[in-house]
Amino acid sequence: MSRDAQGGGVLLAGGTVIDILGERRVDVRISGGAIAEVGERLDAADDEVIDVSTMVIAPGFVDLHTHLREPGMTEAETIETGSRAAALGGYTAVVAMPNTDPTQDCVSVVDFVRAEGRRAGLCDVHPSASITVGRAGERLVPFAELAAAGVRIFTDDGSGVQDDGLMRRALEYAGELGLTLAQHCEVSSLTAGAVMHEGECCSHLGLPGWPALAEELMVHRDIELVRLTGSPVHLLHLSTARSVELVRAAKADGLPVTAEATPHHISLTDERLRGFDPLFKVNPPLRTIRDVEEVRRGLIDGTIDAIATDHAPHPGHAKERPLDSAPPGMLGLETAFGVARAHLDLPLRDLIALLSWRPAAIAGLGHLHGRPVEVGEPANLTVLDPSVEWTVDPDALASRSSNTPYRDVPLVGRPRHTFLHGDAVVRDGVATR
Ligand code: DOR
Numbered sequence: 001m002s003r004d005a006q007g008g009g010v011l012l013a014g015g016t017v018i019d020i021l022g023e024r025r026v027d028v029r030i031s032g033g034a035i036a037e038v039g040e041r042l043d044a045a046d047d048e049v050i051d052v053s054t055m056v057i058a059p060g061f062v063d064l065h066t067h068l069r070e071p072g073m074t075e076a077e078t079i080e081t082g083s084r085a086a087a088l089g090g091y092t093a094v095v096a097m098p099n100t101d102p103t104q105d106c107v108s109v110v111d112f113v114r115a116e117g118r119r120a121g122l123c124d125v126h127p128s129a130s131i132t133v134g135r136a137g138e139r140l141v142p143f144a145e146l147a148a149a150g151v152r153i154f155t156d157d158g159s160g161v162q163d164d165g166l167m168r169r170a171l172e173y174a175g176e177l178g179l180t181l182a183q184h185c186e187v188s189s190l191t192a193g194a195v196m197h198e199g200e201c202c203s204h205l206g207l208p209g210w211p212a213l214a215e216e217l218m219v220h221r222d223i224e225l226v227r228l229t230g231s232p233v234h235l236l237h238l239s240t241a242r243s244v245e246l247v248r249a250a251k252a253d254g255l256p257v258t259a260e261a262t263p264h265h266i267s268l269t270d271e272r273l274r275g276f277d278p279l280f281k282v283n284p285p286l287r288t289i290r291d292v293e294e295v296r297r298g299l300i301d302g303t304i305d306a307i308a309t310d311h312a313p314h315p316g317h318a319k320e321r322p323l324d325s326a327p328p329g330m331l332g333l334e335t336a337f338g339v340a341r342a343h344l345d346l347p348l349r350d351l352i353a354l355l356s357w358r359p360a361a362i363a364g365l366g367h368l369h370g371r372p373v374e375v376g377e378p379a380n381l382t383v384l385d386p387s388v389e390w391t392v393d394p395d396a397l398a399s400r401s402s403n404t405p406y407r408d409v410p411l412v413g414r415p416r417h418t419f420l421h422g423d424a425v426v427r428d429g430v431a432t433r
Contacts (some may be wrong), residue, residue, distance in 0.1 A: 060092025072101025101315030175231025338411030
């Protein structure tokens, strides 16, 4: 419950604000779900005072790519447990991926996801919808109906739309309606049976390989379809050097192409598969150090617009299967900030941009999230402790699953408090609901 209900608001005292406007040392008063006052040494009146003098107050993070697994796969995650993980990771909004069971391909399922998100009340849950019915790649979903129900991002994530003509038509419809299609770039005929990145390490291990080309061909096709249709596309979880190069060229041509990269694709390489551990199996797969370096470079020079987690919970028994039958995916929400910080040579403000206002704009949430910390703005904030040292303990994560690839990894920096519409949903690193 917000403090307002009891009378006073909350005063964040002595912190450093970092937002789209820059960096400044000010107090921030939160009241009535909004930022009520910003200034030096504000009077506490009957506010609760939180000393944030060693911390950074930033707009909450926005994840463009979260698998909440509900409906249908609640053994792995629920909307509530996933939202809690998000809040603890500093996120005030997530885009929920549609590869649920049933698929988020119609208004009733999308409404359910949004309503469950509201009920949990830990972060704003914005359901995406699939591009094709049942993500089967054959028939388009009713875009206009789903748009009227508030969906802005459409994706068949988990797989890419294979049919060129269908993707062209989807882009034409989406463009007319002001929607964004997000593509999981993978030509499936090139990845059938694949387990890990196709390269030296894979040949050495004798495992079926997942060529970089499977991603790059679809990146290329979609860029050309954007050129043809003029409709925007967002490219999900880019993982190869050549994909980054293709997006760089598309942007130089002025095409409406945006892209994201995950914390794991900038921190881990295919060498991790040498132990045959399914915790390191992910789609797209972990690539070579050269790819990792180019994806980092893409984030640093603005070619890649956002960091997105691809938070993909899977129950323990599924990830304990042999590598070839274990499902791909890893947790991301609770570790994204610390991992990205350790692997991107960027000023904190640029890192926060990649996690907050840039993805907010892509998701069409720029009116609510990633906002400047100014009077009258919605109080969707994260307070970051940039220097706290901590070690990832899979069992201590809020996610219902524990398939993090960062077990026992020491990280520096962690969200300490998260405010959602003025409510402290995380206080001192603990979820309040
Ligand atoms: O590794 C992945 N896991 N990549 C995807 O695209 C889907 C996701 C999942 O749903 O588990």
